[in-house]
Amino acid sequence: MPNLYELTVAALVESKGYAVDYVDLTATGGDLREFVGSSDADVFMIWTVNLSRAADFAARDAILELRPDAKVVFLGPGATFFPNLYLTDERVVIARGEPEMTVVELLDSWNAGGDWRGLDGLILLSDGKMQRNRARKLMTDLDALPFAARHLLKGREFHNPKLKKGPYTTMLTSRNCPFHCIYCVPSSLTFARELDFRADNGRKPPISFRSPESIERELDQLAAEGYRAIGFVDDNFIWNEERTAALCKALRKHGFVWGCQARADAITEPIAKMLGESGCTYVDLGVESFNDEILKFIHKGVDSKRIFEAIALLKKYNVPVKLNILIGTSPLETKETLRETLHTAQSLKVDQVMFNIVSPFPGTEFYAMAKENGWIRGGEYEPTNVQRESILSYPHLTAEEMEKALFDFNLRYFLSPRIVWKHMRRFRSFGEFVAAFKALREKLFGR
Numbered sequence: 001m002p003n004l005y006e007l008t009v010a011a012l013v014e015s016k017g018y019a020v021d022y023v024d025l026t027a028t029g030g031d032l033r034e035f036v037g038s039s040d041a042d043v044f045m046i047w048t049v050n051l052s053r054a055a056d057f058a059a060r061d062a063i064l065e066l067r068p069d070a071k072v073v074f075l076g077p078g079a080t081f082f083p084n085l086y087l088t089d090e091r092v093v094i095a096r097g098e099p100e101m102t103v104v105e106l107l108d109s110w111n112a113g114g115d116w117r118g119l120d121g122l123i124l125l126s127d128g129k130m131q132r133n134r135a136r137k138l139m140t141d142l143d144a145l146p147f148a149a150r151h152l153l154k155g156r157e158f159h160n161p162k163l164k165k166g167p168y169t170t171m172l173t174s175r176n177c178p179f180h181c182i183y184c185v186p187s188s189l190t191f192a193r194e195l196d197f198r199a200d201n202g203r204k205p206p207i208s209f210r211s212p213e214s215i216e217r218e219l220d221q222l223a224a225e226g227y228r229a230i231g232f233v234d235d236n237f238i239w240n241e242e243r244t245a246a247l248c249k250a251l252r253k254h255g256f257v258w259g260c261q262a263r264a265d266a267i268t269e270p271i272a273k274m275l276g277e278s279g280c281t282y283v284d285l286g287v288e289s290f291n292d293e294i295l296k297f298i299h300k301g302v303d304s305k306r307i308f309e310a311i312a313l314l315k316k317y318n319v320p321v322k323l324n325i326l327i328g329t330s331p332l333e334t335k336e337t338l339r340e341t342l343h344t345a346q347s348l349k350v351d352q353v354m355f356n357i358v359s360p361f362p363g364t365e366f367y368a369m370a371k372e373n374g375w376i377r378g379g380e381y382e383p384t385n386v387q388r389e390s391i392l393s394y395p396h397l398t399a400e401e402m403e404k405a406l407f408d409f410n411l412r413y414f415l416s417p418r419i420v421w422k423h424m425r426r427f428r429s430f431g432e433f434v435a436a437f438k439a440l441r442e443k444l445f446g447r
Helices: 004-015 033-040 050-066 077-081 098-114 186-199 212-224 239-254 269-277 293-295 302-316 335-348 365-373 397-412 418-424 428-444
Strands: 044-049 071-075 092-095 123-125 129-131 167-171 229-232 257-262 280-288 319-325 352-357
Touching: 004 044, 004 071, 004 098, 004 239, 004 302, 033 050, 044 050, 071 077, 071 098, 077 186, 092 098, 092 418, 212 239, 229 397, 239 269, 269 280, 269 302, 269 365, 280 302, 302 319, 319 335, 319 397, 352 397
Parallel strands: 044 071, 071 092, 167 229, 229 257, 257 280, 280 319, 319 352
Antiparallel strands: 092 123, 123 129
16 A cells, blocks of 8 residues: 555655655665666655664665765654664664654755754764754644645555455544554554654653544545545544544545444444445454453453444444454463454454464563563564564463464465355456465465
């Protein structure tokens, strides 16, 4: 899917009169050094997350070597949490946390030849030492931001297998989540925002919302540009019935098919009905476990009874449900709770289930807990494919046992006659079947 966080920064920079190009070498397969060597950019900006560190370090090093007059700006949670890994040269700067206004002020200052080293929201090297400037105030008026610069994608197409329609794009209507799940790594923008705010305030940041009017204007623009399918990437799309009604009305206006992420305790009967009537073709529910003791331990804020009620309501109004289940979120997890999880997931007969092994991401409460108790293999976090591998290992439930359970879950669930038949009926072409087969093969066995 398109990275809205990058494209929003690009749109804002472009709106200030700067020439902007957008390059995704990971997706297009371009040669990094060839691109850097032939580029005439003065500033390279890279959105970085923990999983992309190796590629981002390679890009930084190529820029520093091949473009001695250029600067590198890192954005995102990776550099916000691990600034020491990114700051290898005084030409490298981190716009930490929520980056938009920091980036604009930085570019304006560089362009004018002014003193930029004291700007809020920056981490930089000064005389060889790391300097962390004062935090920038969080944005409260998200309507003031321009819409994501999708035109910079230059015709690249994206596909969401849960939305059998296109052209497809993503949208964002809010920032942050008020809940306290100990393992949670939300969207990379939210996570960067949280990491920066928590460092100074010791708590989660407040939520910021776009107005329904702003959202409707963007939907109007997307419809005019030919988009027909939208995936909302908010950490939580559904907050209350009034806001949901306004957004569903705007979506019905253009006949979009769409989907979102939501908490089980946000699904009321009126909301389920709205979703069913407005083209919602999936709701991702992060349930993690059906064991109430585990749900309590991880501070999920919802019990299994409420999860089952939400699923029943969505199914009642023909809204397809995807369950996201995390193995190993608590030391209370056992082989028996894993068997119960799979049995329950199969019995619910929802549209789709995704099984992953929890990863102790740096910056989460669970990471601190895992470090303190020695649950991380090798002692420190390493980027991991959580759909197949585990760096988490409990004394009573090893990484290898969780990996085997995950493999068995996927095999038994996705190759069950009901799921095979359901998906076979949905394929519109042999190409879709081949793509699905390759995805399942990668999930089970890797590339």
